[in-house]
Amino acid sequence: MSSDLTQPLNAPLTLPCGLILKNRLVKAAMTEGLAGPDGLPNEQLLRLYRTWAQSGVAVLITGNVMVDGTHLERPGNVILDQELNPSGLAAFTAWAAAGSAHDCQMWMQISHPGRQTQKRANPAPRSASDVGLNLPGGRFARPVPLHPDEIRLLIERYAAAARQAKGCGFSGVQIHAAHGYLISQFLSPQSNRRTDEWGGSLDKRARFLRSIVAAVRAQTGSDFAVSVKLNSSDFQQGGFGADDARQVVRWLEADGVDLIELSGGTYEQPRMLEFDGIDPREDIRLRASTRAREAFFQGFAAELKEEVSVPLMVTGGFRSATGMAEAIAVDGISAIGIGRPLCGDPVCTQKLLRDGEDLPRFERILGNPGGFFGTNSPVKLIKMMASFSVMAWYYDQLVLLGNGQKNDPHPYPFKRLLALERREVQWIKARKTWLARFS
Numbered sequence: 001m002s003s004d005l006t007q008p009l010n011a012p013l014t015l016p017c018g019l020i021l022k023n024r025l026v027k028a029a030m031t032e033g034l035a036g037p038d039g040l041p042n043e044q045l046l047r048l049y050r051t052w053a054q055s056g057v058a059v060l061i062t063g064n065v066m067v068d069g070t071h072l073e074r075p076g077n078v079i080l081d082q083e084l085n086p087s088g089l090a091a092f093t094a095w096a097a098a099g100s101a102h103d104c105q106m107w108m109q110i111s112h113p114g115r116q117t118q119k120r121a122n123p124a125p126r127s128a129s130d131v132g133l134n135l136p137g138g139r140f141a142r143p144v145p146l147h148p149d150e151i152r153l154l155i156e157r158y159a160a161a162a163r164q165a166k167g168c169g170f171s172g173v174q175i176h177a178a179h180g181y182l183i184s185q186f187l188s189p190q191s192n193r194r195t196d197e198w199g200g201s202l203d204k205r206a207r208f209l210r211s212i213v214a215a216v217r218a219q220t221g222s223d224f225a226v227s228v229k230l231n232s233s234d235f236q237q238g239g240f241g242a243d244d245a246r247q248v249v250r251w252l253e254a255d256g257v258d259l260i261e262l263s264g265g266t267y268e269q270p271r272m273l274e275f276d277g278i279d280p281r282e283d284i285r286l287r288a289s290t291r292a293r294e295a296f297f298q299g300f301a302a303e304l305k306e307e308v309s310v311p312l313m314v315t316g317g318f319r320s321a322t323g324m325a326e327a328i329a330v331d332g333i334s335a336i337g338i339g340r341p342l343c344g345d346p347v348c349t350q351k352l353l354r355d356g357e358d359l360p361r362f363e364r365i366l367g368n369p370g371g372f373f374g375t376n377s378p379v380k381l382i383k384m385m386a387s388f389s390v391m392a393w394y395y396d397q398l399v400l401l402g403n404g405q406k407n408d409p410h411p412y413p414f415k416r417l418l419a420l421e422r423r424e425v426q427w428i429k430a431r432k433t434w435l436a437r438f439s
């Protein structure tokens, strides 16, 4: 295989904080749903990350870890709350060690879901404003706006989580500001209708994110990697768009962020997985600039690279060695994020790095369900449930890997969806029992 392909992928990358990544591949954050009712890393999570550490990638970014145990994104989330005792911290230390084998680095993605959490996981979500998700089925509760004092406390929670992550052996954190979660809700004028210092103009909507970045840096020091995952667009009318993203990237560069991962979309518009949204509305310009390339947000990143020097990572759709090598060598993108291929084959990147072999396209096996009964259905509820059932396949693969079992390529979408529902309901019961011990 030509070294023109493998060379760019294997080139080390030095981040502004001085940390060196051994190559350009990063496992993107993927919520695992494997923690027990205490929200701590357990044997399943350790096994999964030990396996991924053998994949050859430079960094494993964990699935979104919750900074507030009363606000979960989904059952089975890992929780790094401020008040963890030493035995809780030991579980995180073991997790960091599991993913740091073979010269791989472990970064923790820290997050708060805001309004993007199903009622059964959180019937009382909080957000920037009281704007509910526009999704059918009544699964999501309308959020209550955060009080300014609560916003300040939340900033401290993100910073405390980052400090504890560093103490436990993680070499970096990623602040999740994408995909419609809380920070993304603050960034979007569609979900942030505040008139105080946290809403209104872009600089006010970005204040929450930038305050978190500053607090995290202050708590972790200059030799620790601080990354941000940001939407290149929400792809929603009146939402956070490409011009907003461009400005926020400039600010984050000035704020000393080490790596910005570009993604896009929200639950209402899941473009990060190339699903159609409930009400298909596109950022036409962004789409046109990306169509010619393999990855969804690559065109936007290539344009931005002309203006900023902060390392950019692009995640979403990368599968071919040629596409990835070109993104690095031609577009100047610093790192490539890989998600779904590493669920279905946890070490598929070994052959990519060694021989330039393309990554598996599991989305094709699943058929990215189209048609009336799939993610393209004109019936909104069917469309949403079809997207959930595709996700259930990926979640199932992580459960299998966590249990030390082989991947199961069969789609069985509805069977998997039912199994996921059962698992999550059981987890919620177990969590309630666990919490009752402390009340």
Ligand SMILES: Cc1cc2nc3c(=O)[nH]c(=O)nc-3n(C[C@H](O)[C@H](O)[C@H](O)COP(=O)(O)O)c2cc1C
Pocket (backbone or CB within 6 Å): 028, 029, 030, 031, 062, 063, 064, 109, 176, 178, 179, 229, 263, 272, 273, 315, 316, 317, 318, 337, 338, 339, 340, 341, 343, 391, 394, 395
């Ligand atoms: C099972 C699964 C869980 C995910 N969880 C997260 C998450 O916790 N945080 C996040 O930023 N993105 C999450 N994502 C999105 C991925 O990080 C990535 O952006 C997306 O899968 C597109 O990349 P790909 O085409 O390589 O899969 C998740 C994706 C999948 C498939």
